Amino acid sequence: MAIYTAKAIAEGGRDGHVKTEDGKIDVNLVTPGTGSDEGTNPEQLFAAGYSACYDGALNLVAKNQKKDIDSTVTGEVNLNKDETDNGFKLSVVLNVEITGVSQEEAEELTAAAHQVCPYSKATRGNIEVTINTEAK
Template identity: 65%
Template sequence: MSEVLFTSSATAQNGRNGHVKSDDGLIDMNLVMPTDDTDEKGTNPEQLFAATYSACYDGALNLVAKKKKKDIESTTTADVSFMKDPEDNGFKIGVVLNIEVKGVSQEEAEELAQAAHQVCPYSKATRGNVDVELKPKAV
């Protein structure tokens, strides 16, 4: 196993219609399935994954740009979809990363986006398991 730099911990209770809480209490949320007909307010695993993937990917993008001596500003929005999986009659997720990059050409934005996708820990974790579409845009 690789050298551990830090570990984060969260506990979920009662699945998609339950509660999730981080060990430090910063995350403390009810979980609600968006497809359920309910007035309950809460988040869902896909929303939480979108937040964490977009943050991780945007960090990787900025790291790659810095190494290539590119001065950029960036915004990454992750759209995480919960979908039926026709292969096993179960479910799966798909991700579209909408990446806005200021300070480079469209071609450079595309190159940086691909390079970031190779080094981002979340991209590495999902590779081969989750369909991820990159949509870089120079702004």
């Protein structure tokens, strides 16, 4: 049973428009690499969502382990050529900076967060996800 449902409406594909039902997101879309800065693209939206969700999971894991941390997650979503079908595929890099713990503890926290983050669960086995962890 869903505890929350987000609804977005897209028209015009990569050179169109997307908005959420509540109007909080209402942006033009542009194809990456076209040189246009008149909008965003699905990869940027996915990077924003994944990095925010992952950071939330990381802080939940840290709280449950009684660790006081500050963290920043920079998500990179890559649009790659897919040689298997001459189409495209995605890959993700999450660059995680954590203060308040050692490097070893930071790596343990990021591994645990990757197991509970809903975006990580959704992408597991489907796309390549790399997590780079740095304790500050």
